[in-house]
Amino acid sequence: MTARHEFDFAEIGRDVLARVDALARHSDSPVHYTRTWLSPAHRAAAAQLAEWMREAGMAVRVDGAGSVIGRYEGLAPGAKALVTGSHFDSVRNGGKYDGVVGILVPLACVADLHRQDLRLPHAIEVVAFADEEGARFQTSFLASRAFLGQFDPAIRDRRDADGIGFDEAMRAAGLDPAAIAADPRDPATIAAYVEVHIEQGPVLLEAGLPLGVVTVIAGGTRHRVTVTGAAGHAGTVPMASRRDALAAAAEMILAVESRARTGGGLVGTVGVLEVREGTGNVIPGHVEFTVDIRSGDDAVREAAERDVFARFEAIAAKRGVTVATRRNHAVRATPCSPRLQELLAESMSAVGVPVRRLASGAGHDAMVMAAATEVGMLFVRCGAGGVSHNPAETVTAEDAGLAVAALGEFFRKFAA
Ligand SMILES: [Zn+2]
Known part of the structure; x- marks a missing residue:
């Protein structure tokens, strides 16, 4: 027994x-x-x-x-x-x-x-x-x-x-x-x-x-992402003329979420979002956020990271802003x-x-x-x-x- x-x-x-x-x-x-x-x-x-x-x-x-x-x-x-x-x-x-x-x-x-x-x-x-x-x-x-x-x-x-x-x-x-x-x-x-x-x-x-x-x-990486657009008066700059860093960041954050939802044990999280000198009547010109991506499969994670950063570039180009990413943590x-x-x-x-x-x-x-x-x-x-x-x-x-x-x-x- x-x-x-x-x-x-x-x-x-x-x-x-x-x-x-x-x-x-x-x-x-x-x-x-x-x-x-x-x-x-x-x-x-x-x-x-x-x-x-x-x-x-x-x-x-x-x-x-x-x-x-x-x-x-x-x-x-x-x-x-x-x-x-x-x-x-x-x-x-x-x-x-x-x-x-x-x-x-x-x-x-x-x-x-x-x-x-x-x-x-x-x-x-x-x-x-x-x-x-x-x-x-x-x-x-x-x-x-x-x-x-x-x-x-x-x-x-x-x-x-x-x-x-x-x-x-x-x-x-x-x-x-x-x-x-x-x-x-x-x-x-x-x-x-x-x-x-x-x-x-x-x-x-x-x-x-x-x-x-x-x-x-799971292995994972963390990144710091900086989006730079153009600050401007919330009342005077027409919508078509704007380069809104926060609106671009919002689209990027959703891109992280949708790519992480594709399976392979992937999870993707934006846990920090900062609007520099943000105020209610100014178009955001400078935004920083974090991206945390993890998976038990390193190849799946690396592919997701490449896709996410390619999407960031495409979103930035479309919106007339620039994006820079810096990796500050990686573990297999x-x-x-x-x-x-x-x-x-x-x-x-x-x-x-x-x-x-x-x-x-x-x-x-x-x-x-x-x-x-x-x-x-x-x-x-x-x-x-x-x-x-x-x-x-x-x-x-x-x-x-x-x-x-x-x-x-x-x-x-x-x-x-
Ligand atoms: Zn513990």
Whole structure:
């Protein structure tokens, strides 16, 4: 028999959610949930996680970036580790499940092994990454990069919104800024990386399914677009004589939307639109906006980008304005390991959950870990319409319990 009979899904899930709530009390703000890297609340959350890891039979260490790493030794000491985890920082005014579920679910699985005094052939390491969102110093994947010895020293020159320098913040937390990535994890000691995360979208919710296997983490690019026309008096310049930068930008924005609707897992978003010196009685002469385009298929995304920018040129020519685009972010898609996808799917089936595969539109620490080992991801349904990075974000106790059951199965299947 499997250990499934040990689980009361809802009860285990309620325990996980109680810990989500307990951790959420460690917030930088008394009114909303915000936990930024190395704040007092962040350090308190780290201490709490370390305590829970020790209770679950793990040896705990804190790395150079402040990540908390719990190791549950395998049958033979020093065995390769199945690494699993996620981040415990948040965006400002975020949702308390984002990241944290990917720490507390594996923690519950390890606690279950510990209760039964079971060891697996490999070690299990639960990594609570200290910073993924990068809200404090405008970084991304700071902790998982540092974990692998990748760190851009130029980041040390940055200051947070209160003017506190990067090095100063590290020293105040008892960490050595020069040693942030000085102890890189040897990929040869990692058997694989698997990350549990809330979906942060509505796909599983709309399908009525609690869990999903991630096939690929989408790649994406971000661009800054500048449209320059001619400003003029809103009352005196006839319509035929206008070179309205905002009207042109509006047509361009709709071009992004219509191209992104053509499938291939494409999504396209304009999230920022600025009218320079905009006022109600002046024809806009200068407009800037952002374009974010993503897909799990890099070729599909690149084709869409070419089409979108060709449309921008055509719209600009037709309207007598100029358009300039500048790319300021690019990341390629990260495929999840077919072997791990299959094991996760079998694990879901074993606990009675129908298998649904889906792409991740959001970035995760697994993208960084893919440089060192094969990666897999298990998504947990996000309630409240699929909203995330928002206080309305929810996960049910039953879904959290199913995630624990499925990941526990995965641990055993991975070992077999
Ligand atoms: Zn996250």
